[in-house]
Amino acid sequence: MDKKNALRVGALAAGTTLMMLLMSSPALALTRDDGDDPGTGLSVIETLGLFVVAPIALFAVIAGLVVVLDKSHKQKDTTSSNITTQADAKA
Template identity: 80%
Template structure:
């Protein structure tokens, strides 16, 4: 019975998504609204810097701060299990 319910849920989700995609009209994005004043576009370098490099740098800074400021005791840290010597 679980396979039937999963199949039914998947079909419902796929059908709903398809209907939403068909009902939305991206052609209206080309018409300007009153007061719409878009700025100049971003260059490729600006786009990569803003959406790729900046998040990586922010992640690295946060990771570095957490590692440097870690005050936990070494006996409380989780270490990889080692093989016992035979």
């Protein structure tokens, strides 16, 4: 890619980002829509449990199931590293 095309791509990306920022209005988030019924907020403990502890626990459960249900460890490895050679037997 030459310098001219790189400048074009950069200008297009910057322009697109600027337009998206200008068109999205965060002030509209303060006005409630009809039918909004927000519940009570989460406490710090609830938030940490939901967004930190729960994903870690889910990962641990899935990893544990994979390790426990893995069938490949039952297969015999028939490579030469498991076979004792005559040189080893004499020693």
